[in-house]
Amino acid sequence: MNLANESITSLRQRLVAKEITPTDIVTDLAKVIEARNPALGSYLSIDVEAALKEASTADVSQPLGGIPIAIKDNINVTGQPCTCGSKFLQGTYTAPYDATSIMQLRAAGAVPMGRLNMDEFAMGSTTENSALGVTRNPWDLERVPGGSSGGSASSVGGHIAIAALGSDTGGSIRQPASLCGCVGLKPTYGRVSRYGLVAFASSLDQIGPLTKTVEDSALLLNHLCGKDSRDSTTLDESVPDFTAGLKSGIKGLRIGLPKEYFIEGVHPDVSAAVAAATKHFESLGAEIVEVSLPHTDCGVATYYVLAPAEASANLARFDGVRYGLRTAIQGDLLEHYMNTRAEGFGPEVKRRILLGTYVLSSGYYDAYYLKAQRARTLIRQDFEKAFEQVDVILSPTAPSPAHKLGEISNDPLKMYLEDVFTIAANLAGLPAISVPCGFADEGGKKLPVGLQLVGPHLDEATILRAAYAYEQSTDWHKAMPAI
Amino acid sequence: MSTPTIDIHRIATLSRLKLTDAEADQYASQLGKILDYVNVLEKHDLSGVEPSAHARPVFDVWREDVAMPSFTCEEALANAPRKSGDQFMIGKVVE
Numbered sequence: 001m002n003l004a005n006e007s008i009t010s011l012r013q014r015l016v017a018k019e020i021t022p023t024d025i026v027t028d029l030a031k032v033i034e035a036r037n038p039a040l041g042s043y044l045s046i047d048v049e050a051a052l053k054e055a056s057t058a059d060v061s062q063p064l065g066g067i068p069i070a071i072k073d074n075i076n077v078t079g080q081p082c083t084c085g086s087k088f089l090q091g092t093y094t095a096p097y098d099a100t101s102i103m104q105l106r107a108a109g110a111v112p113m114g115r116l117n118m119d120e121f122a123m124g125s126t127t128e129n130s131a132l133g134v135t136r137n138p139w140d141l142e143r144v145p146g147g148s149s150g151g152s153a154s155s156v157g158g159h160i161a162i163a164a165l166g167s168d169t170g171g172s173i174r175q176p177a178s179l180c181g182c183v184g185l186k187p188t189y190g191r192v193s194r195y196g197l198v199a200f201a202s203s204l205d206q207i208g209p210l211t212k213t214v215e216d217s218a219l220l221l222n223h224l225c226g227k228d229s230r231d232s233t234t235l236d237e238s239v240p241d242f243t244a245g246l247k248s249g250i251k252g253l254r255i256g257l258p259k260e261y262f263i264e265g266v267h268p269d270v271s272a273a274v275a276a277a278t279k280h281f282e283s284l285g286a287e288i289v290e291v292s293l294p295h296t297d298c299g300v301a302t303y304y305v306l307a308p309a310e311a312s313a314n315l316a317r318f319d320g321v322r323y324g325l326r327t328a329i330q331g332d333l334l335e336h337y338m339n340t341r342a343e344g345f346g347p348e349v350k351r352r353i354l355l356g357t358y359v360l361s362s363g364y365y366d367a368y369y370l371k372a373q374r375a376r377t378l379i380r381q382d383f384e385k386a387f388e389q390v391d392v393i394l395s396p397t398a399p400s401p402a403h404k405l406g407e408i409s410n411d412p413l414k415m416y417l418e419d420v421f422t423i424a425a426n427l428a429g430l431p432a433i434s435v436p437c438g439f440a441d442e443g444g445k446k447l448p449v450g451l452q453l454v455g456p457h458l459d460e461a462t463i464l465r466a467a468y469a470y471e472q473s474t475d476w477h478k479a480m481p482a483i
Numbered sequence: 484m485s486t487p488t489i490d491i492h493r494i495a496t497l498s499r500l501k502l503t504d505a506e507a508d509q510y511a512s513q514l515g516k517i518l519d520y521v522n523v524l525e526k527h528d529l530s531g532v533e534p535s536a537h538a539r540p541v542f543d544v545w546r547e548d549v550a551m552p553s554f555t556c557e558e559a560l561a562n563a564p565r566k567s568g569d570q571f572m573i574g575k576v577v578e
Contacts, residue, residue, distance in 0.1 A: 096558045189538045203537045229551070232544040233537070301521040312498065319499075321571050323562035336574050338501035350500055354510055355517060357498040358489060371524050373534030378527065380538060412513055413520055429538020457539070 003028040005159050005480070008067050008216040015060050022055035022066030025162070026113065029068055033114065033160050036483060041135040042145075042155035044073055045081055046114040054111045062109025064223055070114040070161040072152050074122055075099045075207065076196040077112045084198050085120040085130035088324045088344030099196020100228045101165065101207050108223040116151030116164060120346045121315065122172055122200045124148050125418040128409040129348040136405070137180060138481040140445045143402035144409075146176030146418075152210045153180035157448070158483060163211040163220060167197055169204045170303050171397075171422025174434035177210050178397035178450025181436050181479065183467070184210045185217045188458050189429030190235035193228035201310035202233075204303075204426040213477060214435060214468040218242035221460060237458060245461055246468045251285035253466060256390030260296035261421060267400040273438030273449040274396045277470065281394070284469050289390050293382040296424065298375040303423045304416055305359050305372035311349075312356030318344060351412060380428040383454070392466050393454040395421050401440040401447035421452060431460045435467045436476035448476075489514055 003011060003025045014020045030048045037043050051068060058066040071077055074084045076095035083089045102112055119129035127135045127150025135150045137143040138158030145154035149166030152173070156164050157180030166173040168186035177184025185208045192207045199205060209220035225239040257278065262271075282288055320326035320340035327339035345353070359368035386393060399420060408414045425432040434450040441447075451470075455463040471477050491511040495502045502510065556569045565572040 092564065093562050096554060096561055229546060295527060298524055298527060301523045304517060305521055316499070320564060321573055322559075324564070326564035331574070333574055333576050334496075334499070335501075337499040338496075341499050342501040345500070350498075350502075350506075351510060351513060353498045353500060354491070354494050355514055358494050358514065358518075361494065361497060368518070368521065370534055371529055372521075373536060374529040374532040375524050375527065376535040376538075377532050378529070380535060413516055416517075427538065 002032065004032040004162065006162070007213045008064070008163055008211065008219055009213065011067060011162065015066050022058040022060065022111065023052060025066060026051045026055040026068055026111065029113065029160070029162065036158060036160050039136065039141060039483065040138060040154050040158050040160065041133050042116055042151045042158060042160060043070070043114045044083060044117050044132055044151070047080060050079070051111055051113040058111055059109050063219070064105065065109030066111065067109070068111045068113035068162055069105055070116050070152065070155050070164040071102070071112050072118055072149050072164065072166045073115040074118060074167060074198040075102065075165055077102050081115060082198065083115070083132060084122070085118045085132055086344065086346065086349070087131045088318055090132055092325055093323050097196065100193035100230060101224050102196065104223050104226070114161070116149070116155055118151055119148035120349050121198065121311070122148040122167055122169055123311070123348050123352055125171070125175060125415050126403065126409055127151065128405065129346060131346045134405070137402045138483050139181060139447050140402065141483070143404055143447070144179070146179035146398070146402065148172040149210065150176050153177050153182055153184065156180070156182040156210045156212060158481060163209060163216055165207055166210050167205055167207050168426065169200050169307060170426050171419040173208045173210060174422050174432060174450070174452060175398045175418060177434045179402040179448060181448030181481070182210055182212060183214055183217050183433065183435055183477070184208065185221060185433045185460070186425060186431065187221065187225065187460055188235070188431045190233050191431070191458070191460070192224045193226070193231040193234050195228055195230035199314040201307040202314060203310060204307060214464060214471045215243060215246060217433065218246055218464045240461055242461055242464055245465055248465060249285065250281070250466050250469045253286045253392065254289055254390040255281055255286045255466070256289050256291035256386055256393045258291050258293040258296065258386070258393060258395060260293050261395040265399060266396060267440060269440030270396050270400060270449050273440070274451050277437040277451050278394060280474065281470060284473060291386040291389055291393065293386060293424070295375065295378040295382050298379060299423045299427065300416055300420055302372045302375040302379065302427060303419070304355070305368050306376065308352040308356030309360050309369050310356070312353045312360065315349070315353055348412070376427050379424055383424070383428045383430060387456045392463055395452050397421060397434040397450035397452040401442060401449055425454050430457060431455045431463055433463045433467050435471055438476060
């Protein structure tokens with residue numbers, strides 16, 4: 001029996017039919033993790049005993065009853081580590097509480113199982129910024145899984161997790177999902193509570209699911225959303241059953257192609273896969289409309305001012321006093337802070353703290369931070385106008401398939417441009433999903449390609465319905481890596 | 484706008500990050516390149532555009548002033564690198 005290959009939906013059917021037990025799933029999963037994680041490096045740690053204990057009492061009558069969910073290592077789960085891929089928190093922090101999203105998953109019967117690698121404090125697009133280990137792409141172990149939720153994508157794409165939670169600040173769920181051949185969804189900003197997610201850029205961060213299928217994505221989303229008194233940015237909006245309308249088809253759906261997204265520098269196999277997918281959507285009854293997002297060229301620049309600015313403030317809490325690493329060097333309080341932070345943070349985190357501090361500093365605030373906030377307004381308005389014409393917007397998720405390890409990690413700006421198609425949804429707070437749409441051929445290796453669907457504010461249901469219609473009429477999601 | 488020279492040591496102190504000389508040189512050069520790229524914003528007329536701190540306009544959120552369950556002293560101190568009794572311990576601040 002290898003239950004690790006199955007979707008949540010299929011496991012739930014078998015659990016309800018009493019063919020299998022939650023303990024069977026955890027046991028199978030533990031076996032494949034032990035066998036494949038040394039090569040993939042998806043998990044940083046896993047407490048199998050705790051998962052088995054929870055599985056033994058899981059309530060199968062609940063909607064996610066008995067389903068193990070792997071968790072990105074920046075979401076707090078009581079009694080487990082939460083390293084954020086950083087030396088700052090490795091071995092020095094045990095979560096004293098559950099994040100709201102974890103409480104909600106538990107209430108639906110799910111079992112949190114395993115801690116997934118990530119770029120340090122979610123800063124990066126390859127997971128190579130993790131200070132704690134290398135994570136590899138299940139489709140080619142010489143390549144990166146994308147990032148920052150690289151462990152989440154590599155574990156789901158590599159079939160050593162049933163499903164996972166990630167977090168997305170500029171594409172950190174969708175881009176790795178695209179590179180590892182799984183489904184990744186970033187909800188509307190404010191849909192999912194950020195309480196218990198270690199903050200990177202508070203106005204952009206959202207928790208979301210990485211799954212093998214679109215139906216699983218909808219099912220998990222059902223149990224992540226909702227108003228939370230502990231996160232004042234959560235929206236007091238009703239949460240529909242996202243699985244309900246999945247199968248109603250896309251006849252007459254208006255799909256927008258932003259002309260600014262079809263740019264030079266996109267890998268030819270990515271362009272071809274997305275073009276073929278567009279035709280496929282048309283054959284399913286969708287209407288394809290060209291739209292314009294005229295401030296697309298501001299996206300990456302706006303993001304790399306706002307996100308580091310917010311990060312520089314958020315990461316001020318890492319002071320070596322309340323938790324985490326503390327320097328052994330003696331000195332006054334300022335020296336204590338400066339040495340502690342120099343020892344705890346890796347290069348990319350330092351780079352972004354410095355950049356964020358600079359753009360917020362006296363004399364440069366107006367020139368950079370305020371300007372980027374103004375550009376953010378224009379980017380949001382671009383989408384509002386486009387959604388007067390169309391129901392969803394389609395594009396590639398990432399400009400290229402997975403790069404080789406080390407290929408882009410030494411050039412910060414090049415890595416930042418990996419997020420060119422995903423960033424705008426965070427800046428505008430919109431829901432977006434990445435679904436497998438084909439393969440690129442790189443040196444004889446098949447590498448997954450994903451397409452992105454962005455929807456209007458709070459309209460996860462429509463992007464899920466479109467993604468489901470596409471997925472169910474293609475075979476991409478059935479392909480499995482040969483590991 | 485042309486990218487100004489970055490006083491990396493001032494920024495590092497504001498950031499509470501001790502940098503080696505090699506790191507300072509490297510970060511100053513990398514930040515310069517990133518800020519050059521950010522100048523793409525100059526291509527658009529941003530004057531008169533309302534700045535957005537959030538994706539959607541956010542208003543003050545109120546709640547009743549009722550205490551909610553929170554950490555015990557022991558839980559709050561569980562991860563402290565240094566503690567004394569029921570308090571966090573830091574270096575001497577006042578001479």
